[in-house]
Amino acid sequence: MKTLTDRLSTSADQLPRRAGGRAKSRPTLRTIAAETGLAVTTVSRALALDPQIKASTRALVRAAADRLGYVPDRAAQRLRTGRTRVVQLVLNLDHEFLGFTHELIGGLTEALTGTGYSVTIFPDILGSDRLSSVRRIVEARLGDGVIFNRTEPFDPRVRYLLEQEFPFVSHGRTEFSTPHPSVDYDNEAFARIAVERLIAKGRKRLLIVLPPANFSFAQHLRWGAVAAAKAAGVTCEIPDAINLDSSEAETMAWLRQRLSQPDRPDGIIGVGEVSAMAALAAISDSGLTPGREIDVVAKRASAIFDLMRPRIDTMVEDLRLAGRTMGEMLLRAMEGEDASRLQVLHQPLVEF
Amino acid sequence: MKTLTDRLSTSADQLPRRAGGRAKSRPTLRTIAAETGLAVTTVSRALALDPQIKASTRALVRAAADRLGYVPDRAAQRLRTGRTRVVQLVLNLDHEFLGFTHELIGGLTEALTGTGYSVTIFPDILGSDRLSSVRRIVEARLGDGVIFNRTEPFDPRVRYLLEQEFPFVSHGRTEFSTPHPSVDYDNEAFARIAVERLIAKGRKRLLIVLPPANFSFAQHLRWGAVAAAKAAGVTCEIPDAINLDSSEAETMAWLRQRLSQPDRPDGIIGVGEVSAMAALAAISDSGLTPGREIDVVAKRASAIFDLMRPRIDTMVEDLRLAGRTMGEMLLRAMEGEDASRLQVLHQPLVEF
DNA sequence: ACGAATTATTGAAACGTTACAATATGGCCT
DNA sequence: AGGCCATATTGTAACGTTTCAATAATTCGT
Numbered sequence: 001m002k003t004l005t006d007r008l009s010t011s012a013d014q015l016p017r018r019a020g021g022r023a024k025s026r027p028t029l030r031t032i033a034a035e036t037g038l039a040v041t042t043v044s045r046a047l048a049l050d051p052q053i054k055a056s057t058r059a060l061v062r063a064a065a066d067r068l069g070y071v072p073d074r075a076a077q078r079l080r081t082g083r084t085r086v087v088q089l090v091l092n093l094d095h096e097f098l099g100f101t102h103e104l105i106g107g108l109t110e111a112l113t114g115t116g117y118s119v120t121i122f123p124d125i126l127g128s129d130r131l132s133s134v135r136r137i138v139e140a141r142l143g144d145g146v147i148f149n150r151t152e153p154f155d156p157r158v159r160y161l162l163e164q165e166f167p168f169v170s171h172g173r174t175e176f177s178t179p180h181p182s183v184d185y186d187n188e189a190f191a192r193i194a195v196e197r198l199i200a201k202g203r204k205r206l207l208i209v210l211p212p213a214n215f216s217f218a219q220h221l222r223w224g225a226v227a228a229a230k231a232a233g234v235t236c237e238i239p240d241a242i243n244l245d246s247s248e249a250e251t252m253a254w255l256r257q258r259l260s261q262p263d264r265p266d267g268i269i270g271v272g273e274v275s276a277m278a279a280l281a282a283i284s285d286s287g288l289t290p291g292r293e294i295d296v297v298a299k300r301a302s303a304i305f306d307l308m309r310p311r312i313d314t315m316v317e318d319l320r321l322a323g324r325t326m327g328e329m330l331l332r333a334m335e336g337e338d339a340s341r342l343q344v345l346h347q348p349l350v351e352f
Numbered sequence: 353m354k355t356l357t358d359r360l361s362t363s364a365d366q367l368p369r370r371a372g373g374r375a376k377s378r379p380t381l382r383t384i385a386a387e388t389g390l391a392v393t394t395v396s397r398a399l400a401l402d403p404q405i406k407a408s409t410r411a412l413v414r415a416a417a418d419r420l421g422y423v424p425d426r427a428a429q430r431l432r433t434g435r436t437r438v439v440q441l442v443l444n445l446d447h448e449f450l451g452f453t454h455e456l457i458g459g460l461t462e463a464l465t466g467t468g469y470s471v472t473i474f475p476d477i478l479g480s481d482r483l484s485s486v487r488r489i490v491e492a493r494l495g496d497g498v499i500f501n502r503t504e505p506f507d508p509r510v511r512y513l514l515e516q517e518f519p520f521v522s523h524g525r526t527e528f529s530t531p532h533p534s535v536d537y538d539n540e541a542f543a544r545i546a547v548e549r550l551i552a553k554g555r556k557r558l559l560i561v562l563p564p565a566n567f568s569f570a571q572h573l574r575w576g577a578v579a580a581a582k583a584a585g586v587t588c589e590i591p592d593a594i595n596l597d598s599s600e601a602e603t604m605a606w607l608r609q610r611l612s613q614p615d616r617p618d619g620i621i622g623v624g625e626v627s628a629m630a631a632l633a634a635i636s637d638s639g640l641t642p643g644r645e646i647d648v649v650a651k652r653a654s655a656i657f658d659l660m661r662p663r664i665d666t667m668v669e670d671l672r673l674a675g676r677t678m679g680e681m682l683l684r685a686m687e688g689e690d691a692s693r694l695q696v697l698h699q700p701l702v703e704f
Numbered sequence: 705a706c707g708a709a710t711t712a713t714t715g716a717a718a719c720g721t722t723a724c725a726a727t728a729t730g731g732c733c734t
Numbered sequence: 735a736g737g738c739c740a741t742a743t744t745g746t747a748a749c750g751t752t753t754c755a756a757t758a759a760t761t762c763g764t
Contacts, residue, residue, distance in 0.1 A: 093458035106445035
């Protein structure tokens, strides 16, 4: 141990560390060129596996590069080619409570691993102009492509990016007639199936808490729920005092109050974990028991409901899959593939 | 609507979009120089607010830049200065179940907003060499600084980064004698307080599920729990069949089995939400009731337990604060501030 | 009004890479 | 052996910025 820490402190005491670390120069193409006696151009092309370069030369260069520990300078490549090799992920990081951002990011990086692209987080300033983040990315060429969520039916970002011909994939589809790359979850199907499930359990006064009305998926959920309820002749209440962006305390308080009324709902659809958990808590607080006087069907993106008692019916939305799909599609979009082939709608995975 | 979508489709049909979007050239320093009749150098320095440049000239340049919509080319700056203006966040994205990655990222971006730095996610390949990610970042100069978590007592990454004099902040402190920037949560205090709380409730056979033994905070938790239990003359069981990285199903199954034995624990400490929820589920499944035959104290990073019934005692670990602190400290580290001043230990926020 | 000191601006070079056009090398045919 | 193609390699320029050293413009003391 002594030796280790000694070595540490001596080497760390050398010079006041500056940003970016030490200045020891890394090998460049020129270094390899000098080493092999070839021209810089040849080395560059050899490393790019240009078939124009003789195979033996390529091997020679490759060997020298490895021996010297050469690693290309992204900044120089970027300056020269104009490609950043960066994918910008526009995220709102304020509002999440049980966010599954990490699933989305996980899937995205999974798709991008080995492609040379990296993922940069672009924090979306809530409340500011919807467009500003994306515009910033395009204007400063902060990436070769962009991914965002919380899509609106006529999202200005979609319009802008189409106009700019800038590659992107939206999480959530729009109402634009021009096709654009998007990955979405069939929330309409989810709502329909949830309603049908509750009806099958004999429930007649349903309730669903929706996302803020401006988001695309709020519409889909509404359509699905309302249509299915109507078809079966039951009611489906949609509170407008609360939505999925309301605080959990607010949601719970409202639900508690609602459940204390005589015409209380007997079936609740939880879109997302927080909403469903708030419903379960409110139900418990009201002295009711899920499965007896009331039922809950929820969408889940994690295994959380496996740990909840009592257990409820759930459908899965695989956000990791969504992230991975978006990554794969963005790659294809950046290669110029037609947008009409880059539209995916994932179906709910029903678990009951 | 017609007009909008028409405009979209016509503009989108123009040319096959290529990676990075259109080629319309952006204004550069040269453009501004030509526009103002000044030299490129002057423009550069004016925009950098160099006091050497006359104030009136600075204003002139600023105006021209704004008028033309100039935005500096990061790649060129990067190539010239060697600074990437990127912070790499090394994250393992495989393993999380209820991950609060978004809190960490949120805090980090909060601290970095307006500084010109952006956060890039570097996916840590689990199972591979611990060092490889960080080495990659340093060698390819993928960032000016790096942040990582899941720190080990003698984490090789810390040693390497100190040797390389590369700025970093670790989430979790180490046992190295050389100081280095780190942000940690006082898990020892958490464990101690949790044990004391359970003892105050009359519990005598405690149990705590720890993280995998190789992580720093596993040690801290162990010390805190064991010492407090010993001081009070109660037992504190530490299962080694399961740990915090075990699957929730595994954890729950083991706990269920354990709770069915005659010498079952009467107090459980939940380090992290999943572990606590698994405990609660197992307790419920065993026909026991928290608050009656058994108690649970948990650490929480979200409001999730506000939605759980029955309610349990919790202490808060603010991961957003941790992220923000790490961001602020990394900025200072990159400016050369001494590591001894960049060590923070956040205390548990006790809620009972 | 003149040189000296200060202030303000400039030119040239460089960061490391890739793209283009040009040259060198070799093989093959007549 | 000369000429011609195909193959393999090279030199030069450029991407947009910052830095260094040098020049131009201004102020000041005398």
